[in-house]
Amino acid sequence: PIHIDATFTPLRPGLILNNPQRRLPEEQRRMFHDNGWEIVDAAQPAHNAPPALCYSSVWLSMNVLVLDPKTVCVEKSEVYQAEQMDKLGMNVIEVDLRDAYAFGGGLHCCTADVNRESVLEDYFPKLVG
Known part of the structure; x- marks a missing residue:
């Protein structure tokens, strides 16, 4: 099955990770680019x-948990994904969770909603409805 978190993952405002084997359709890519977002290909899985x-x-390798715009949890064995996050300027927290993949998801899927205190922002001001 295709897993949304193994297809594309927003990392912070203006930056998304995209599975290079499941690129976003051109219309969706354009929506992101028109609003100043950078789309980067995810690192190859370590396995x-x-x-x-x-x-x-x-590609559950890219199923990461973003705690804030600079902090991300990555499965411990996914060394290439962790290295990519580091190069993108993020602080990486490694979490040993690979044995839980059999339950159908990675770090993001294994968590409940994170309640954040912040100001509501529009990340797509050029979205035409």
Whole structure:
């Protein structure tokens, strides 16, 4: 099955991670670009196959949990994804969770909503409805 968090992941305002094997359709790419967003290809997964009993994609590597615009949790064995996050200026927290992939998701999927205190912002001011 195609997993949304293994297809594209917003990392912070203006930056999304996109699966290079499942690129966003051109219309969606244009919507992001027209509003000043950068779309970067996710790093290759560190593993060639999912763990035993997991029927999800190896691209769960990009299923990260963003805590704030500068802090992200990455599965501990996904060294290439962690390295990419570091190069993007993010503080990386490694979490050993690969054995839980068999339940159908990665770090983002295994969490409840994060309640944030902030001001409501429009990240797509040029969106035409």
